[in-house]
Amino acid sequence: MIAKTRDHSSGTFRNLITTQKAQKGDERGIAGNVRITSHNATPKLSLYLPALFVIVLACIPVLTKNPVFLQIMILIMWYAYLTCSWNIVGGFAGQLSFAHPAFAGLGAYVSTLLFMYCGLTPWLGMLVGGLFAVLIVITIGYPCFKLRGAYFAITSIALAEVLRIAVENTDELFGIKIGGPMGLLVPLRGHSPLYMQFTTKEHYYYVILAMMLFGLFVTHRITKSKMGYYLAAIRNDVDAALALGVNVTKYRLLAAAISAFLAALGGTFYAQFVLYIHPSGIMGQYLAFELVFIAIVGGRGTFIGPLLGAFTLVPLSELSRIYLGGGYSGVHLLVYGFLVMLVILFMPRGLSAPAENIYLALERRLRPAWALERGDTDAAAKR
């Protein structure tokens, strides 16, 4: 518990909450009682809140058909999804990766090429793309895992750049047209759910909503699992984890593989949504920075972080695109860069810290009411 509280970026939402609660309970001298009730009471809020969130998100396209609004929502969720995948390596395993656009680009290119040349539906093509990304992680990424801190970050940049340059300079590979710097246009099929192409934004909205929830689900499962604890141990102190017999390379590799697989799926969605992919867009370094910054602003290594970060930064970037730079692409990164500096300086745990406080306050408010409902007068009397 001491280790948990010292490391600011550590732990899952729930871990931190129970830690803090136990401490507060001790202060009040009702430790035992609170622990028991909290065990029964927390599932309620931690069930209702996500359910409410999902329902609200699912209702949005029913309430409004405004394409601009839906477009922004889709972008937000796409970024949230990709940041979720980044979070597994960058947050939980504690390795600053800038290689994720490469994986997303790989997913986009593989599924699109399979679609163009074999007629394979992107629904399956995205899985193939994911496997490709995993393959890259295992073959090229594997030697990187012994690298630490800045070395890892620089190497991931180099890796992503090699892939981007390779794609950019290849017009044709074994007779397959890749398009070089011009990129590829995804062939149009009209409204065909079978080929992941829709004429309305709502359908895309629901696809990416499902993907984002899946990403959140996966990261949540990881934080709850043995793997999550191993990763936390590795992040806090590699040598200590090694000494305790944690198979560092295996778990880092596993984390990276899951992460790359998810990122590749995100790439396929992007290709089908935008219907045009080119190397400097989907594989460019700016995307990597956006993902890192979203995660940092939201709270690195927390499962809720990507969500908070994306819902804050992406609308901001859209606004700054409108009001700041005019036609210059990338000016929104001015805002990102500035915000991320502020967050690092004044709020190292990102937005997840205040969110957690609100959650705790809400829970404290609600707990006696629920306790009363169950007939637990003892806890209700503490109100």
Place this chain on the structure above:
Amino acid sequence: MSVAMKESIFNGLLMGGVYGFMALGLTLIFGIVKVINFAHGSFIMVGMFTGYWFWVLTHIDPYLSLLIIVPLLFLLGYQVQNVLIKPVLKSEAEVREPIGILVLTAGLWLFLDNLALLLFGPNFRTAETPYTGQMFKAGDVLISAPKLYAFLISLATTGILYILLKKTLLGKAIRATGQNRQVASLMGVDIYKIYNISFGLGVALTGVTGALLVPFYPVYPNVGFVFDIRAFMIVVLGGLGSIPGALLGGLIVGLIESVGAQFMATSWTAGLIFVIFLLVLYLRPEGMFGFKEEW
């Protein structure tokens, strides 16, 4: 050996010298402050824009204006370290693998680059200095004059830096801090001030490189990215924190780039550098030459 080959070797060596010099600021900051400065390329860009505007607005000789650019950038670096990095450095002192500073400097990178984009627009600008396009003829080989000047000034500045580090009391304090910060602070060195100065020096060196590039390289807001990645490669090739490593790594990268361009499309040479970099990292993570940090 064909003339083209000879020219590309000369060119590669000259550019390599400049690259090595460019990586010097990065390696100095890493060696002393133990910070990887992701915003390195942005400082090159800042140096280039400062040099460019100095030339356009005042028409002072671009090499003479270095005397003004260097103190300006030193102050910039000093304050960046003092205001932005120092608090994070202090709060992360206990953390094993600090990521906060990496992200902070990455944020600074994007902030500076896009600030320049906002202020000056995305266009490529070339400064028409008296040196632009000037050539020397040595035998049958043509050598670009501004590149030669840049190379020579780089060498001279490296010499000055060497003297500063080895012969002065300040240099002694800087090296002591790089070797062991705790012991240095016990000996009465104000290490945070030394960090500020080192960061300032690193940024000033970087700025000099930027200004030296102005007569023969176009200036645009994202120019730093090209050099940033290259500087990382060079520094890792030569061993992080090592000055001779940086210089040698620079020469190698310059040569690969310019000789490689004789055999393949120029856009591939950047990829070639990355591949060599990855190989070196796999096989010899301590750098190609195994120079120890020698602070």
